[in-house]
Amino acid sequence: MHTRQSLIHLLVLTALAGSPPAWAADIGFDDVPSGTLVDGTYAGSGVLLSSVASQSGHAYASAWQNSNTVTLWNPATGGAFSSAFSADEGAVKAVFAAQQKKVSIDARGVEAIEYLGNDASLQRRPFLEAFDASGKLLAKVYYANWYGDGKAGWGTWQTLTVERPSADIAYVLFSSIANPPGQRGRVNGQGIYGVFDNLQTYPQTQGAYVGCYTDDGVRALPVQLMAAGATVESCMAAAKAHTYAYAGLQYGGTCFAGNAPALRKVADSECAMPCSADKSESCGGSWRNSVYATGVTPAAPAKPVYQGCYTDDASRALPVTLMANSIANVDTCVAAARARNLAYAGLQYGGQCYGGNSLGKTKVADNECNMPCTAGAGQTCGGTWRNSVYATGVPSLPKPPANAYKGCYVDTASRTLPIALMSSGATVESCVAAARREGYAYAGLQWQGQCYAGNTLPPTKAADAECNTPCIANSTETCGGGWRNSVYATH
Known part of the structure; x- marks a missing residue:
């Protein structure tokens, strides 16, 4: 120096x-x-x-x-x-x-x-x-x-x-x-x-407003802490209590949290919807998050490890679609896979992002993954039906004990397990672990890999045969069905 x-x-x-x-x-x-x-x-x-x-x-x-x-x-x-x-x-x-x-x-x-x-x-x-x-x-x-x-x-x-x-x-x-x-x-x-x-x-200084950011169905801030009724103060407090670096308010009072701000920053005027619980404050907009830094220091992630160039086809070697449009780079794709506890992230066609728990189909020469990332200067994002694959470094999770499974339960549009933890890509292990980490008593998996959580069992039980949809991220497991949750106790 x-x-x-x-x-x-x-x-x-x-x-x-x-x-x-x-x-x-x-x-x-x-x-x-x-x-x-x-x-x-x-x-x-x-x-x-x-x-x-x-x-x-x-x-x-x-x-x-x-x-x-x-x-x-x-x-x-x-x-x-x-x-x-x-x-x-x-x-x-x-x-x-x-x-x-x-x-x-x-x-x-x-x-x-x-x-x-x-x-x-x-x-x-x-x-x-x-x-x-x-x-x-x-x-x-x-x-x-x-x-x-x-x-x-x-x-x-x-x-x-x-x-x-x-x-x-x-x-x-x-x-x-x-x-x-x-x-x-x-x-x-x-x-x-x-x-x-x-x-x-x-x-950023602690607790400061970061800006207005876009969102999509994959959820840029992956953990939903409140379905409605949040204020800036209550959402930030909840995110901080759960040790997340950022809190995001959307659509008048939905509260999300995560350790990276979001997808794309836009004008603050796009986050102008008043909070339903305090109309003097703004709570984002439609698919827009008002993002705040909580002051929490997240753990430094492990550096992703490049695994090579792998073939793909319409059946998807890495089955979880994380970003379908070419907007990802290596850092954002790996972060999205880590949020779902997926072992591998793959980038394709200049920035499409996929995740999964097995490497892929056939390894080929690295020069077949030669397409620059649209959103990443100096980075490579696979090619046509070619994935640049990275190991995310997430730890393997234990299976919950057999008595943790509580059965197949009916869901409704108002959500019988009200907290949405992952919009896609969950496995039994990752959903139960996420719900346990957030302090909820029950985890529910639905429709191939959506993950929900709550503190009371849903009111209506269905036959186990109605929870018959394989999890996309692990086809040997069952992830509920249409409006049906496979429910597990977290403790």
Whole structure:
């Protein structure tokens, strides 16, 4: 970690030091030896590192001027510029366990100014890019150059910072813009490179409004805590009590919770429906969540492990449809599969997302999964009838004891088990575990994998033969039927 000289920056750090927010990270890379692979080293601070468009795909600590920096080169094999790189070699990617309001990285250009050339566009210099959970570019900031702009010039350490109105930064990329095509090393055999150090994150303040987000039938915030009648205060309190990082209010008072904000941020005016229980507050809209950060720090998820490229067909190797439209990237698809405790997530055709508990059909060459993710810069999302498959790292769950099954019960439109935990993809194990985790006495599975919960048995019992629909995620189990719940006691 190099020594900073910015008084303003020091004052900001001092102000934050008294009450560090959830998942705030200050990473200088000096806590490990030079040459260490640091992809998961800072997971405890809510940051996973990798590199994109590089040969290794990894991030490393690398010594430079008596301290460590972060690089995509392995110093043992990286060559002369092991600590410095440009987009010719790739970019370092930092993915955050909780979305951030502000992210900064210290950068330094390491080539002499004459190598820049007289380029009026001034684009060949270090940069920091911020993206939301869908892979949309939110902002890009550049290293200040030497062309009379009154700022620190080329060859100095500068702090590149992206700050947003609310916490929607899911990950960042940083590198140094490459030379124009065909002109690499065009001046005295030199390229334009950047060195990077001191990655810092600043999450949303506790309890703050995050924004208005879209929803769909899969549920961006997967746990329904109240079917109706919620207020901002009661929904946030319920989400916090169940240790979720975000609370979402929809359609006048339905309350949802989860650990990632939602699918896509839209204008606040789309979340203008008054709460039925307090008309002075807004409770989202139709398929729109008013999302709030609860201040809870979720556990850092395990990094998904790529399993390979697998064939698919109309019968679906990974049977649970998580996102039918091409809107997923690796991070959002794996998160959706994890929310249903599915062992595998698969991305296909540029961003369709599927989940399941077995790998798939036939493994083929990785180059058959070559379609870029529509929503994920630098990520690959399978191909035509090809899944890029990832292991989600969720633990296997025990089967409930035989006496936990209470029978087949009739359901109604008002829901005899009122809490919707999963709209699809549940198994007996995952539904019972989810209901137990939320503190409910009973779990009910319906119509191939919907999961409901409540504290009283439904009033009307049906014949067990009326609960005859196999669970999509595990066809050896039964998941109720049409308006029929297979009901289990959770304790």
